[in-house]
Amino acid sequence: MARKGGGKPTINDVARIAGVSKKTVSRVINRSELLNEATREKVEAVIAELGYVPNPQARALALRHNFVLGLIYDNPNAQMVLNFQEGVLDAIRETEFALLIHPVDRHSPSLFADIRRFIERQRLYGVIILPPLSENDAFAALFDELGCSYVRMGSAALDDPAHLVQSNDRQAVREAVAYLVEQGHRQIGLVQGPEGFRSAAEREQGWHEAMEAAGLPHGGDLMARGNYTFESGREAGAALIDAKSPPSAIFASNDVMAAGVLHAARERGLDVPRDLSIIGFDDTAIATAIWPPLTTVRWPIRAMARSAARKLIDPKAAGEEQSLFLTDFIARASVAPR
Amino acid sequence: MARKGGGKPTINDVARIAGVSKKTVSRVINRSELLNEATREKVEAVIAELGYVPNPQARALALRHNFVLGLIYDNPNAQMVLNFQEGVLDAIRETEFALLIHPVDRHSPSLFADIRRFIERQRLYGVIILPPLSENDAFAALFDELGCSYVRMGSAALDDPAHLVQSNDRQAVREAVAYLVEQGHRQIGLVQGPEGFRSAAEREQGWHEAMEAAGLPHGGDLMARGNYTFESGREAGAALIDAKSPPSAIFASNDVMAAGVLHAARERGLDVPRDLSIIGFDDTAIATAIWPPLTTVRWPIRAMARSAARKLIDPKAAGEEQSLFLTDFIARASVAPR
DNA sequence: GGAATTTTGGTAACCGGTGTCAGTATTGCC
DNA sequence: GGCAATACTGACACCGGTTACCAAAATTCC
Numbered sequence: 001m002a003r004k005g006g007g008k009p010t011i012n013d014v015a016r017i018a019g020v021s022k023k024t025v026s027r028v029i030n031r032s033e034l035l036n037e038a039t040r041e042k043v044e045a046v047i048a049e050l051g052y053v054p055n056p057q058a059r060a061l062a063l064r065h066n067f068v069l070g071l072i073y074d075n076p077n078a079q080m081v082l083n084f085q086e087g088v089l090d091a092i093r094e095t096e097f098a099l100l101i102h103p104v105d106r107h108s109p110s111l112f113a114d115i116r117r118f119i120e121r122q123r124l125y126g127v128i129i130l131p132p133l134s135e136n137d138a139f140a141a142l143f144d145e146l147g148c149s150y151v152r153m154g155s156a157a158l159d160d161p162a163h164l165v166q167s168n169d170r171q172a173v174r175e176a177v178a179y180l181v182e183q184g185h186r187q188i189g190l191v192q193g194p195e196g197f198r199s200a201a202e203r204e205q206g207w208h209e210a211m212e213a214a215g216l217p218h219g220g221d222l223m224a225r226g227n228y229t230f231e232s233g234r235e236a237g238a239a240l241i242d243a244k245s246p247p248s249a250i251f252a253s254n255d256v257m258a259a260g261v262l263h264a265a266r267e268r269g270l271d272v273p274r275d276l277s278i279i280g281f282d283d284t285a286i287a288t289a290i291w292p293p294l295t296t297v298r299w300p301i302r303a304m305a306r307s308a309a310r311k312l313i314d315p316k317a318a319g320e321e322q323s324l325f326l327t328d329f330i331a332r333a334s335v336a337p338r
Numbered sequence: 339m340a341r342k343g344g345g346k347p348t349i350n351d352v353a354r355i356a357g358v359s360k361k362t363v364s365r366v367i368n369r370s371e372l373l374n375e376a377t378r379e380k381v382e383a384v385i386a387e388l389g390y391v392p393n394p395q396a397r398a399l400a401l402r403h404n405f406v407l408g409l410i411y412d413n414p415n416a417q418m419v420l421n422f423q424e425g426v427l428d429a430i431r432e433t434e435f436a437l438l439i440h441p442v443d444r445h446s447p448s449l450f451a452d453i454r455r456f457i458e459r460q461r462l463y464g465v466i467i468l469p470p471l472s473e474n475d476a477f478a479a480l481f482d483e484l485g486c487s488y489v490r491m492g493s494a495a496l497d498d499p500a501h502l503v504q505s506n507d508r509q510a511v512r513e514a515v516a517y518l519v520e521q522g523h524r525q526i527g528l529v530q531g532p533e534g535f536r537s538a539a540e541r542e543q544g545w546h547e548a549m550e551a552a553g554l555p556h557g558g559d560l561m562a563r564g565n566y567t568f569e570s571g572r573e574a575g576a577a578l579i580d581a582k583s584p585p586s587a588i589f590a591s592n593d594v595m596a597a598g599v600l601h602a603a604r605e606r607g608l609d610v611p612r613d614l615s616i617i618g619f620d621d622t623a624i625a626t627a628i629w630p631p632l633t634t635v636r637w638p639i640r641a642m643a644r645s646a647a648r649k650l651i652d653p654k655a656a657g658e659e660q661s662l663f664l665t666d667f668i669a670r671a672s673v674a675p676r
Numbered sequence: 677g678g679a680a681t682t683t684t685g686g687t688a689a690c691c692g693g694t695g696t697c698a699g700t701a702t703t704g705c706c
Numbered sequence: 707g708g709c710a711a712t713a714c715t716g717a718c719a720c721c722g723g724t725t726a727c728c729a730a731a732a733t734t735c736c
Contacts, residue, residue: 008458010692021716026694036714056459057398058692061721066395068438078420078623089441098438098460100406103427120346121394122436230627259627266629285416289568289597289624291604348722359686364724374684396722399691 009050018046029054056096065123068098069312072115073130074106076228077256079284080301084130084153087305097125097313106133112142119148126150126312128305135198149315151308155199161323162315165308169199169281172297172327173206173251174213176279179329180249181214184338185277188216189240189247191257194227203253203281222247226257233260241268241276248276248338255280255287258294262334273336283330292333300325347388356384367392394434403461406436407650410453411468412444414566415594417622418639422468422491425643435463435651444471450480457486464488464650466643473536487653489646493537499661500653503646507537507619510635510665511544511589512551514617517667518587519552522676523615526554527578527585529595532565541591541619560585564595571598579606579614586676587615593625594618596632600672611674621668630671638663 011029015022020043027035028043046052060066071088075081081103088099102118104111119127126149129139134152140163143150154166180188190207193200204223211218224239226232233252237260240247252258258280265276272278272292280287283298304325310318353360358381365373366381384390398404409426413419419441426437440456442449457465464487467477472490478501481488492504518526528545531538542561549556562577564570571590575598578585590596596618603614610616610630618625621636642663648656 012692022693023695023716023718024714027715030694034714039714053459055399055692057395057404057461058721059694060395061393061399061723062692062694064721079416082416082420085439086441089439096459098440098456100436100438101423101427102436103424118436121391121434123395230623256623256627263627263629285568285594286624286627289594289601290628291601350722360723361687361725362685365684368724377684393722396691397724399693400722400724402691 009052011052011054014043014046014050014052017050018043060123065125067096067125068100068122069309070118070122070124070127071099071101071130072104072118072127072133073102074104074133075130077254077282077284079286080282081130083284083301084128084305087302088128088309090302091306091309091313095313097309100124104133112138115139116142116146119143119146124148128153128308128312131155131199132197135196149312151311153304153308156202157324162311162319165304165311165323165325167299167304167325167327169202169299169327170206170209172299172329173203173281174210175329176281176295176297177207177210177251178214179331180251180277180279180335181210181216183249183277183335185247185249186216186338187245187247187249188222189250190218190223191233191236191240191250191252191261192223192225193253193257194225197228200228200253207251221245226253226260228254228257230256230260230263233257234263235260237261237264238267241265241270249278249335250276251279251281253281255282255284255294255296258296258334259286259290262290262294273334277335277338279335283328287330287332295332295335296330298328298330300327347390349390349392352381352384352388352390355388356381398461403463405434405463406438406460407647408456408460408462408465409437409439409468410442410456410465410471411440412442412471413468415592415620415622417624418620419468421622421639422466422643425640426466426647428640429644429647429651433651435647438462442471450476453477454480454484457481457484462486466491466646466650469493469537470535473534487650489649491642491646494540500649503642503649503661503663505637505642505663505665507540507637507665508544508547510637510667511541511619512548513667514619514633514635515545515548515589516552517669518589518615518617518673519548519554521587521615521673523585523587524554524676525583525585525587526560527588528556528561529571529574529578529588529590529599530561530563531591531595532563535566538566538591545589559583564591564598566592566595568594568598568601571595572601573598575599575602576605579603579608585614587617587673589617589619591619593620593622593632593634596634596672597624597628600628600632611672615673615676617673621666625668625670633670633673634668636666636668638665 011022011025014025025043028040129152131153134154152164154164155169157168192204208218221243224236226236250261252261258278261278262272265272270276280294280296283296287294287296307321349360349363352363363381366378467490472492490502492502493507530542546556559581562574564574588599590599596616599616600610603610608614618632618634621634625632625634645659
């Protein structure tokens, strides 16, 4: 071997062996346009022979940014967070990028300072923000100021394709509720998500629109608020079931709350779906782990996360890519005709 | 402000203002022993005043390692992975460390090369390996070779406190099965975990030992193998229930499979716990999201992950720390006396 | 009191890349 | 053939820290 020492090859080794300057090697690595084809091939051959890999720390120092993506979230649902992670990891596999995760507490007074420190310290290449954090427009300004590219995951059809990847939850819920109407249900309850969540507002709006379209009542006694947790779903479900004219079907704004509603029904001796039909949202693992298997709406989280990561890594290539993803309605056994 | 330019303060700014050399500032940052107390205080005052934070990329380059921990896993259970992540993040919050996640496919032929590349490229400070990957002793050699400190999470009481954080699953299962015996059960089935998992082997062994101690049969027709997924639990549960002398209680090696067993019981019209008692393992979210709520064993995953991270960050301080964690038996409604 | 020893601080080199800018081939054009 | 324009390439400083080495000062020892 033409190198002294036993360490890994550096750019100097490549330059020396290829008989060029290290700057030229750097040009090859960074795909500079101004480069003679013959030189490029010669250098690439040496790189391949030596198995040279540029040192990411040195590049980070010189370029002032790391080849690392950050995932920022404050999410009550483990399965969803993990799906997002998997999607991002799908996209960066086979690239030089890595993924740093950074859960935060969205109620913390130091939230902004915390996120700012995270991005500054790590010199992130880009960040992805998950809902409900992503709904806060103030973050956009922060990221712009820090010169850090970003993508916000959302659940409404807004207009900023460069920085948003979203699904159309409202329409998805309209279709789910229309399905209940088709099955003969007239009293259809809603378990809302927490206030301040756009996804919750969109799903609620979908329910209102579907009920309105079917000429059915959609007043306050058919609604109960939860906060996307199992326990809150159980309480909201109990409130709806115990009302003086209880619904024959309930749409819960996520699967975990739907499981809570199921729980509440069981505690009252109701059979699902005979006495009460239930539809959830998300199609997380719990949907098929409960009995009966839950009719729900699948959100292509993993594909959305992949798309978000690609937008960050190579904005030009991903420019044309869709940024509005469609949901699938998944009919299982938790709904019966009435 | 006493600095030129609008960027962040560098070590040179601190040195100039404090009237010392950057070498001295570096000594302060790295807590060198050989340092005059007055000098240290003066420098620390300037650091505080300027809000100086050392540039991690520059340090990484010079020190040849990043202040970053890696989490390597190939785990079927989302909730558990997220718990591990949370635990590690608990430990690094308020420190300069960050967490890089790196899921792998343990059946991939390039597994070792992949992990090696990950550690070399990122110059990790240390890595934490989750089961079942952590059960492969070959990794220890790899990490030693790379000079990367590591901690393996495990589920058996082995002897290597510096590199292991573990729980005593066998004893936990003994106690869980003894509880079933106390409740009058004599035919107690086992849904095993997948082959090649130490956690599965330990839990199975615990079942054998408890049955043996109670003088009960623990032969092959009381055992069915699953692979830690819901569907496999359902199939294993079906096999046990359909046997010619079915068990009155089943211990499943994790919660997800226990949910599968519950599913199988429902499909056959059995009432849980009246006709069949079920115990799971892990106490993940699903345990309380199904009906009836699952009696299970809680594994202090988050605390274990915290401990693992602390062992990496500050081995001396964490040296004395416990590395064997105890489980809690959680009695809920899925077991009835017989 | 002077030499030996221990602290402490400064200088320069280095970690492994990238940016600037000047210098050298090559090409185009008259 | 001469000159300018253009295409490549390389020397050198720099990113922001750390370490090696050395000199100066303070302390201890005989």
